[in-house]
Amino acid sequence: xxxxxxxxxxxxxxxxxxxxxxxxxxxxxxxxxxxxxxxxxxxxxxxxxxxxxxxxxxxxxxxxxxxxxxxxxxxxxxxxxxxxxxxxxxxxxxxxxxxxxxxxxxxxxxxxxxxxxxxxxxxxxxxxxxxxxxxxxxxxxxxxxxxxxxxxxxxxxxxxxxxxxxxxxxxxxxxxxxxxxxxxxxxxxxxxxxxxxx
Numbered sequence: 001x002x003x004x005x006x007x008x009x010x011x012x013x014x015x016x017x018x019x020x021x022x023x024x025x026x027x028x029x030x031x032x033x034x035x036x037x038x039x040x041x042x043x044x045x046x047x048x049x050x051x052x053x054x055x056x057x058x059x060x061x062x063x064x065x066x067x068x069x070x071x072x073x074x075x076x077x078x079x080x081x082x083x084x085x086x087x088x089x090x091x092x093x094x095x096x097x098x099x100x101x102x103x104x105x106x107x108x109x110x111x112x113x114x115x116x117x118x119x120x121x122x123x124x125x126x127x128x129x130x131x132x133x134x135x136x137x138x139x140x141x142x143x144x145x146x147x148x149x150x151x152x153x154x155x156x157x158x159x160x161x162x163x164x165x166x167x168x169x170x171x172x173x174x175x176x177x178x179x180x181x182x183x184x185x186x187x188x189x190x191x192x193x194x195x196x197x198x
Contacts, residue, residue, distance in 0.1 A: 003043045003162075003193070010128070010196045012041045015166040018124035018180070025116045027172070030090055034172035042165045043189070049149065052165050053078060053179065056146030060084075061100055063114025064139050064152060067122065070131035071188035073159070074152055076181045077117045078145070079110070083176035087113050090173045100142050111140040121166060121180045129195035152183065160184040 015038035023036040042052060050056055061084035063077045079087065081100060088098050091109045098106045115138040122133045141148050153159070164182040169175060184192070 007193050007196065008041060008043070011043070011164065011166075012038065014124045014128045015041050015121070015168075015180075017128065018121035018166065019168055021123055022117050022120035022168075023170070023172075025120060026113065026170075029113070029116070030173070032090075032172055034170060036168055036170045038166055038168055040165075040167040042167075043162050044165065045161055046159065046163050046183075049163060052163075053145050053149075053181075056149070057144050059143060060145050060148075061110055061114075061140065061142045062145070062148045063111055063118060064141065064148075065115070065118050065135040065137070066155075067133050067135060067182070069126075069133040071125075071129075071133060071184060071191045072157070073182055073184035073188050074155070074157075075118045075122060075135060076148075076152065076183065077114045078179045078181065079114070080177060081142075083178060084110055084142075086174050086176050107140055107142070111138050114138060114140065117168075117178065117180060121182075125182070125192065129192050131192060131195050158186040160186050160189045162189050164189070 019036035019038050023034045027034045061079040065075050067073045067075050088106050088109045126133045166180040168178050
């Protein structure tokens, strides 16, 4: 699917709106001012996913939801482990290293932050397109990126050939990065882009 510059600009604006929602929610949760920016937005074929998320054998903390409604798919937020560590330390009020792989409290906190991020971008997609999108209960995995993506791909449903990436940077705590990824079901990306009116 060819994506025009106008469509990319519209998706970038959605990314900016979503990051604004996320920053507001995280500021309230962390009791400090959080700012977020969206430096990059891409729509790429799934087979090129490694060029965006980096090495598939690198571990990351990943929050995942199924997306239901008018444009179904799967939504994922990727945190590099260093960024995930900074977020949960800020949330739990400690500067001590935390166990992202096994500590249930840490994983619950990370899941909540990831859920805020995913929901914020889905709300922005809904408000911009007029197509209702509802996330499922979030799931968290801390594992190799490739293994996580393989698990998502094996779930039911036929995915579109294209993937929407929104790269984010957050300041207000030491700068952290993350990526929102929407894996639309077959036909959902075309439906969303058509609803944007560009």
